[in-house]
Amino acid sequence: MADIADIQKGPVKKETVIDAHNISKVYNPDTIPVYAVNNVHLHLLKGEFTALVGPSGSGKTTLLNLIGGLDKPDSGNIYINGVDITQLSSGELIDFRLKNIGFVFQSFNLIPVLTAKENVEFIMLLQGAARPQRDERIKQLFSQIQLEDKLDSRPAQLSGGQQQRVAVARALASKPRFVLADEPTANLDSQSASNLLDIMDKLNKEENITFLFSTHDQRVIDRARRVVRLVDGKIVSDSATVSTEHA
Amino acid sequence: MIVMMAWRNIWRNKMRSLVIILSIALGLFAGIAVLGLYKGMMKSRVRNVIDAEQSHLQIHDPDFKKDYEPKFTLRNGASLLKAISALPQVKAASPRSITNGMLATASGSSGVQINGVVPDLEYRTSQLKAKIIEGKPFDQARKNQVIIGKKLATKMKLKTGAKLVLTFTDTAGNLVSGAFRVAAIYRSDNAPLDERNVYVNINDLDNLLNIPGAFHEIAILLKNDEDVGPVQQLLKHKFPGYQIENWREISPETDLLVKTTDQYSYIIMVIIMFALAFGIINTMLMAILERTREIGMMVALGTTRIRIFLLILTETIFITITGTPIGILGGWLVINYFNKHGLDVSGMGGEMMSSFGFGTMIYPEFPIDKLLGILVIVIGTALISCLFPAIKALRLRPSEALMR
Numbered sequence: 001m002a003d004i005a006d007i008q009k010g011p012v013k014k015e016t017v018i019d020a021h022n023i024s025k026v027y028n029p030d031t032i033p034v035y036a037v038n039n040v041h042l043h044l045l046k047g048e049f050t051a052l053v054g055p056s057g058s059g060k061t062t063l064l065n066l067i068g069g070l071d072k073p074d075s076g077n078i079y080i081n082g083v084d085i086t087q088l089s090s091g092e093l094i095d096f097r098l099k100n101i102g103f104v105f106q107s108f109n110l111i112p113v114l115t116a117k118e119n120v121e122f123i124m125l126l127q128g129a130a131r132p133q134r135d136e137r138i139k140q141l142f143s144q145i146q147l148e149d150k151l152d153s154r155p156a157q158l159s160g161g162q163q164q165r166v167a168v169a170r171a172l173a174s175k176p177r178f179v180l181a182d183e184p185t186a187n188l189d190s191q192s193a194s195n196l197l198d199i200m201d202k203l204n205k206e207e208n209i210t211f212l213f214s215t216h217d218q219r220v221i222d223r224a225r226r227v228v229r230l231v232d233g234k235i236v237s238d239s240a241t242v243s244t245e246h247a
Numbered sequence: 248m249i250v251m252m253a254w255r256n257i258w259r260n261k262m263r264s265l266v267i268i269l270s271i272a273l274g275l276f277a278g279i280a281v282l283g284l285y286k287g288m289m290k291s292r293v294r295n296v297i298d299a300e301q302s303h304l305q306i307h308d309p310d311f312k313k314d315y316e317p318k319f320t321l322r323n324g325a326s327l328l329k330a331i332s333a334l335p336q337v338k339a340a341s342p343r344s345i346t347n348g349m350l351a352t353a354s355g356s357s358g359v360q361i362n363g364v365v366p367d368l369e370y371r372t373s374q375l376k377a378k379i380i381e382g383k384p385f386d387q388a389r390k391n392q393v394i395i396g397k398k399l400a401t402k403m404k405l406k407t408g409a410k411l412v413l414t415f416t417d418t419a420g421n422l423v424s425g426a427f428r429v430a431a432i433y434r435s436d437n438a439p440l441d442e443r444n445v446y447v448n449i450n451d452l453d454n455l456l457n458i459p460g461a462f463h464e465i466a467i468l469l470k471n472d473e474d475v476g477p478v479q480q481l482l483k484h485k486f487p488g489y490q491i492e493n494w495r496e497i498s499p500e501t502d503l504l505v506k507t508t509d510q511y512s513y514i515i516m517v518i519i520m521f522a523l524a525f526g527i528i529n530t531m532l533m534a535i536l537e538r539t540r541e542i543g544m545m546v547a548l549g550t551t552r553i554r555i556f557l558l559i560l561t562e563t564i565f566i567t568i569t570g571t572p573i574g575i576l577g578g579w580l581v582i583n584y585f586n587k588h589g590l591d592v593s594g595m596g597g598e599m600m601s602s603f604g605f606g607t608m609i610y611p612e613f614p615i616d617k618l619l620g621i622l623v624i625v626i627g628t629a630l631i632s633c634l635f636p637a638i639k640a641l642r643l644r645p646s647e648a649l650m651r
Binding site: 061068070094095097122170174 | 644646649
């Protein structure tokens with residue numbers, strides 16, 4: 001187990017990727033207000049592998065949505081690499097997400113009419129990447145997720161674990177500042193979940209990719225190097241953990 | 248990639264897409280069939296007006312058509328007829344003496360237009376001989392023969408060989424009568440004209456009108472329809488002082504009918520496509536609602552709303568235009584078949600068709616001149632149909648869509 005301060009220690013000061021200040025999100029403000037996220041502060045540095053944990057309804061997904069620019073907070077500011085995304089218009093947010101944030105969703109949200117390769121390529125096409133760059137990146141990513149032989153398979157032809165690995169590859173295709181993963185292992189069997197976590201862990205360690213994932217899967221929590229615990233929309237604890245596997 | 252995604256998306260629910268594609272194909276087929284039918288009917292009507300009724304051009308004394316006064320014969324008619332007949336563009340020219348009068352039999356009377364004609368020339372310009380259904384054409388050896396229309400014959404209970412009296416005024420205003428015998432009964436595709444027009448030998452009528460050797464009208468049939476304008480201008484230039492009209496001016500109702508029918512054709516297409524638009528909207532809306540989460544995810548990943556709109560628009564256009572060639576091909580095949588074999592509508596209101604001047608055998612024609620218009624209507628329908636589903640998709644908030 002290591003404290004957050006330990007992560008910041010070292011010869012080079014780590015770059016801040018996410019800096020959320022006093023963010024709140026209230027549902028039904030005029031009737032029975034429900035604080036999905038209540039005055040949350042969260043500070044993430046480059047290369048962190050952070051789990052956002054808490055019971056159902058604790059506000060994990062809402063917080064991820066706010067940090068990912070999919071929703072706007074009712075109060076507070078969220079700085080991503082120095083840009084306050086709460087001040088961006090919806091059009092600017094779309095562009096910002098495309099260039100800065102990778103998403104992995106709970107239920108392997110791949111586009112069913114596209115092959116695994118095309119799903120990953122889709123993001124790079126949105127970014128306007130040229131074909132040689134796309135081909136090279138696809139080759140690299142599919143090698144990392146160990147699915148080189150499934151390039152032309154449609155999502156329906158892949159297992160849940162394989163689909164989620166393609167989703168990770170897609171999230172990384174745009175070379176984002178960080179990856180947000182909403183319960184990435186929730187629908188996976190233990191072997192698939194373990195494989196996925198191995199890949200994410202490897203990417204984090206070898207390529208210094210920042211991961212923030214919501215989960216209540218103990219397997220994920222065990223491997224996270226920082227755990228932020230939410231209850232009723234508030235952060236009740238924020239500590240770094242080192243899984244026994246990596247200890 | 249949007250184009251490829253759109254194409255694949257429409258085949259996600261094959262049955263639903265096929266139903267709407269076939270609906271569009273059927274709708275277009277029906278629309279094209281109606282357009283082809285109208286085109287065939289209008290062409291046949293125009294041909295009737297030109298070949299069997301008015302000819303391409305007619306020449307009169309400028310005062311004649313005001314009151315059909317018999318004294319307004321064509322000046323130098325014979326030399327005029329000779330000059331016109333010699334023109335290379337002219338297929339046939341026929342002189343006519345015309346007066347309005349009363350046809351009387353023992354059982355009744357009816358107002359008629361009496362046309363004095365030179366039989367051989369008239370047969371070439373108005374196909375009078377070909378229209379005879381009972382009796383024989385004019386016999387040059389016999390005097391005071393009359394050819395009457397079937398409708399008039401039925402109305403006046405006349406048969407070939409029957410006697411009748413034609414009464415009218417001569418050039419001096421005197422009432423004159425002549426006893427004529429029915430040589431033949433004709434039937435054209437225009438029942439009202441059959442009821443009104445009777446034909447006699449020009450010499451018999453001229454004698455009674457007291458205009459020997461003169462006539463009131465020259466009907467000119469040209470070799471090509473396209474020559475109407477130039478020949479009319481040429482005649483006006485060469486023979487000033489005459490009223491020279493083309494068939495559109497003589498029969499403005501036919502011209503109006505053709506133009507109005509053209510507009511109706513487009514209205515029918517628009518109505519068909521309007522009805523189909525609801526089907527397309529329904530299909531697209533279902534497709535969008537089923538993919539709420541997917542669209543939300545695409546926006547979350549960084550797909551701009553304009554790209555989402557383009558995706559839905561492309562899908563709608565694909566679903567619309569996929570049925571288009573099927574409908575057009577079906578229409579073309581059916582129209583071509585009936586263009587060769589004819590479509591007999593005598594069993595479905597033949598009387599009514601005839602009363603409007605239409606034949607009962609229709610030869611539909613593929614409306615190739617309207618294909619561009621049809622495609623514009625189809626694409627327009629796709630554009631309009633995609634708007635509602637697209638707006639629905641564009642209003643999705645990614646965070647909410649992903650929760651569904």
